[in-house]
């Protein structure tokens with residue numbers, strides 16, 4: 001008998017309507033469309049507008065679409081894991097708020113904080129719950145409202161990030177498809193290059209921290225870039241090697257959308273042609289925990305049962321990793 005694996009059985013997604021284009025950014029900071037495109041690949045990003053709206057509101061839209069597409073009633077969901085660095089509040093968990101707003105009443109739920117690798121971490125955790133045999137329906141969400149922690153006078157960061165949410169359903173399967181292997185890594189010493197200075201227990205919010213703009217993303221871009229290129233490419237290659245996968249075996253690479261140059265470096269290391277790489281950074285920018293599920297959401301109709309897919313990410317922490325899965329269904 002085949003071992004029980006966790007298969008993705010549906011994908012939902014949501015991006016806000018408002019498009020913050022490079023042309024609009026040119027009017028806000030000293031930058032230009034050519035620089036942004038050539039250094040990052042981003043052309044526009046979506047921004048959640050509206051008083052009182054947070055990450056949970058985007059996630060709820062993605063989860064509703066997911067449940068509608070899979071036909072699974074909300075009250076059958078047993079667990080919801082939310083990956084985010086922009087929770088609605090410091091506590092409680094945004095996952096709890098998503099469940100409440102979506103009408104998921106019989107689940108336990110919690111957040112995972114692993115920045116841009118959050119979705120991969122959460123997917124691995126959710127898969128383990130399914131593999132244990134104890135749970136049959138787990139939702140994994142990746143969501144970030146990056147616009148809530150970006151300084152729109154800092155040209156080094158405001159050009160990259162955007163808002164969005166994606167969600168997948170995990171269910172048990174015994175036909176050999178599903179999540180098959182993951183390598184996850186972290187190195188806390190990398191925090192110096194990418195973090196938020198205040199608002200945590202070390203430096204709680206004060207008038208001074210607000211005036212010093214310490215509640216925004218602080219990033220030393222070049223240093224992060226170097227670690228990201230090496231981290232994402234190495235871990236993806238390692239995952240291929242230990243599972244005896246060649247470039248020909250792989251149908252799709254789903255890379256974190258942080259910078260087109262990092263994506264290219266990873267694809268090159270894996271020897272994959274561009275046609276096998278999901279890229280939507282030009283439309284959505286870097287939505288942190290939402291990039292991977294938003295790619296699956298956009299490409300869902302092109303994915304076939306049995307397709308070998310590698311997801312790869314690198315982000316704050318540092319955190320990074322790669323996951324190998326076999327897609328579990330044909331386009332519907």
Ligand code: UT7
Pocket residue numbers: 030031032035036039040116155156159160220221222223224225228257258259262286288314315316
């Ligand atoms: O997802 C989480 C993980 N994060 C990442 O993976 C991000 C990794 N880092 C990056 O993607 C890149 O480092 C950035 C896109 C953030 C920056 O690109 P870069 O090629 O590393 O640029 P840089 O910081 O080395 O700056 C090069 C030049 C500088 O000018 P000088 O000193 O050479 O005169 C910057 O001041 O470009 C200047 N610059 C800009 N110019 C126009 C920086 N930002 C901008 C801008 N527009 N927006």
